[in-house]
Structures are given as structure tokens and as C-alpha cells.
Amino acid sequence: MPWSHVSPTSTPPVSSPPPRPTRIDAVLAKTPPAVTVATSRAIFRAEDLQVTYRSSRGPVPALSGFSTALHEGEFLSVLGPSGCGKSTLLKVASGLLKPSGGMAELGGTRIEGPRKDVGIVFQHATLLPWQTVLENVLLPVRTLGMDRKQGLQRARELLRMTGLENFEHHYPHELSGGMQQRVGIARGLVHDPRLLLMDEPFAALDAMTRENMMMELQRIWTETRKSVLFITHSIPEAVFLSSRIIVLSPRPARIVKEMHVDLPFPRDEATLGSPRFGELCAELRALFSSRDATPGGSASRGSASTSH
Ligand SMILES: Nc1ncnc2c1ncn2[C@@H]1O[C@H](COP(=O)(O)OP(=O)(O)OP(=O)(O)O)[C@@H](O)[C@H]1O
Numbered sequence: 001m002p003w004s005h006v007s008p009t010s011t012p013p014v015s016s017p018p019p020r021p022t023r024i025d026a027v028l029a030k031t032p033p034a035v036t037v038a039t040s041r042a043i044f045r046a047e048d049l050q051v052t053y054r055s056s057r058g059p060v061p062a063l064s065g066f067s068t069a070l071h072e073g074e075f076l077s078v079l080g081p082s083g084c085g086k087s088t089l090l091k092v093a094s095g096l097l098k099p100s101g102g103m104a105e106l107g108g109t110r111i112e113g114p115r116k117d118v119g120i121v122f123q124h125a126t127l128l129p130w131q132t133v134l135e136n137v138l139l140p141v142r143t144l145g146m147d148r149k150q151g152l153q154r155a156r157e158l159l160r161m162t163g164l165e166n167f168e169h170h171y172p173h174e175l176s177g178g179m180q181q182r183v184g185i186a187r188g189l190v191h192d193p194r195l196l197l198m199d200e201p202f203a204a205l206d207a208m209t210r211e212n213m214m215m216e217l218q219r220i221w222t223e224t225r226k227s228v229l230f231i232t233h234s235i236p237e238a239v240f241l242s243s244r245i246i247v248l249s250p251r252p253a254r255i256v257k258e259m260h261v262d263l264p265f266p267r268d269e270a271t272l273g274s275p276r277f278g279e280l281c282a283e284l285r286a287l288f289s290s291r292d293a294t295p296g297g298s299a300s301r302g303s304a305s306t307s308h
């Protein structure tokens with residue numbers, strides 16, 4: 001299958017107008033980049049990735065010399081300022097975007113185009129409105145030409161796991177936002193991918209639904225132990241869900257902090273109120289605190305915006 005229409009150039013990264021310094025810049029200046037050691041157990045590996053977009057205003061370096069690894073069964077969250085390159089990393093991991101340089105591999109093979117062994121969950125559920133919940137979940141089974149009987153069995157198992165077993169014949173407009181997103185998660189898992197990529201999957205939900213979804217996802221992950229690459233702006237969400245978190249600098253993204261989240265699994269409401277949870281959130285929040293850090297702030301100013 002062809003690469004996406006998004007066409008990064010191989011132009012060497014050039015500097016944009018210097019952003020205003022933030023706390024992340026200060027950390028970056030003082031500490032060497034956190035290094036994730038790639039081992040044979042890595043399910044996803046990126047090495048010296050370069051992605052430079054072509055734009056009417058010149059080349060936009062999103063990733064430059066970026067390396068990381070995600071290990072089997074790990075829940076890895078990526079936190080970073082708006083526009084730093086998080087979604088770019090996810091697009092490379094899915095095979096939808098060809099990097100300008102470096103390499104990415106999944107399950108030991110180089111990613112050279114869209115892959116069947118990833119599942120993707122986007123910010124919006126993007127369900128087909130004319131299809132039932134069950135048929136929406138089965139979409140990857142159809143497009144990948146998988147066995148329908150097996151697919152049906154797995155779809156029903158996932159609908160049970162996501163609490164939607166009584167909604168398989170409903171249409172998307174008959175579901176709440178949170179339920180639609182749960183269909184999206186079931187669809188992302190139905191073909192049993194090696195890696196589940198999630199790009200701010202709860203960002204469009206109201207606060208209460210978002211917290212419920214966070215609990216649901218933690219439960220689903222505990223049950224499936226899938227390898228997950230999760231992009232979020234929410235520090236509590238990252239701390240609650242992850243086994244490991246990487247924090248990225250303003251673009252071109254580099255890792256400024258790596259945190260192994262030592263909260264025991266399974267996590268629940270009590271976890272949110274625990275002192276250790278508060279400490280870990282505070283540690284991350286300190287990285288993002290700067291005079292001009294505002295939720296939804298722009299990367300062009302270098303602001304480290306993240307939901308607290
Ligand atoms: N197709 C494109 N053409 C030109 N520039 C692009 C393109 N896609 C992304 N960019 C730029 O690359 C940079 C990284 O974008 P990316 O979407 O990866 O950031 P992000 O960290 O996911 O942002 P956010 O948190 O706001 O979603 C941004 O400056 C963005 O403007």
C-alpha cells in the first residue's frame with residue numbers, strides 16, 4: 001500500500017524562529033536526553049528518526065534524531081507540548097507516514113508502509129454512521145480479509161469487555177460519545193494487533209466520561225496486556241494508565257524525561273487519591289510549568305501546554 005499523502009522531505013531540519021524558553025528548555029539544557037535501551041524484547045523501535053514536513057513557509061522539522069523503544073506488554077504514554085511531534089511519531093509507527101530519515105520497526109521488521117499489525121484509536125471515534133456497532137467493530141476484519149467467523153467471536157468478546165454487549169445492533173448516532181469511543185477501542189483491537197496506537201482518544205469527551213473511559217481502558221489493558229503507545233495532554237491520565245511515560249520537548253521532539261510509573265496494577269479510584277499518584281503528577285507538572293503555559297497554547301511560542 002502506498003505511503004500517505006503527507007510527504008515529509010529529506011531536507012535537513014532547519015530552525016524556526018526561536019521559541020520563548022520554558023521549563024522544559026531549562027531541563028533540556030541541564031540534562032542529557034533520557035535514553036530508552038532497545039532490546040530484543042522491543043515490539044516497536046524508532047532509531048534516529050527524522051521527519052521534516054514541507055510547508056509553504058519552509059521545512060518544518062517535527063522529529064530529529066528521535067529514538068525510543070516500546071516493550072512487549074508495555075503501556076507507554078507520550079506527553080509533550082502542543083505541536084511537538086507526538087502525532088507524527090504515531091503516524092510513523094502506524095506506517096502512514098514515511099520518515100525522512102532513520103528507521104522504525106515493529107515486531108522486528110522495518111515499517112515500510114501501512115501495517116496490518118497495528119490498531120489505531122483516534123480522538124474522534126470516526127465510526128461509519130450507516131453501520132451497526134458490530135459491523136463497525138468488524139471493519140478491520142473486512143478490510144484485512146480475515147476470517148469472519150473468528151472475527152465475529154473476537155468482536156463479541158471485545159464488545160463484552162467494553163460493556164457494549166447489548167448494543168451490537170445499535171447505530172453510532174444511538175450511542176453516547178464515550179460509548180462511541182469504546183466501539184473505537186474494540187475496533188482497534190479486533191484484529192489482535194501487536195501494537196495499539198491511541199492518539200488523544202479521550203480528548204473530545206466531557207470530564208466525567210473521560211475519567212470513566214480512563215478506568216475502562218486500564219481494565220481492558222489489564223485484561224489484554226496489549227502493547228500500547230498512548231498520546232495525551234493529560235498528566236493524570238498518563239500517570240494513571242501507564243507503565244512508562246516519556247515527556248517530549250517542543251519540536252523537533254526529543255525525550256526530556258522518562259518516568260517508570262511505580263503505582264501497582266490494577267489501578268482504581270483509590271489510586272487517584274494516593275499520595276504517590278499526586279507526587280508523580282507533580283513531578284511531571286513541574287516540567288510544564290512556565291509563565292506562558294496555557295492549555296491549548298501554541299507550539300510556535302514554545303509553550304508547554306498540558307492538561308493538569
Ligand atoms: N502535513 C503537515 N505539513 C506541515 N507541517 C505539519 C504537518 N503535520 C504536522 N505538521 C507540523 O509538525 C509539527 C508536529 O505536529 P504533530 O501533529 O506531530 O504535533 P503534536 O505534538 O501531535 O501536536 P498536538 O499535541 O497539538 O496534537 C507541528 O508544528 C505541525 O504544525
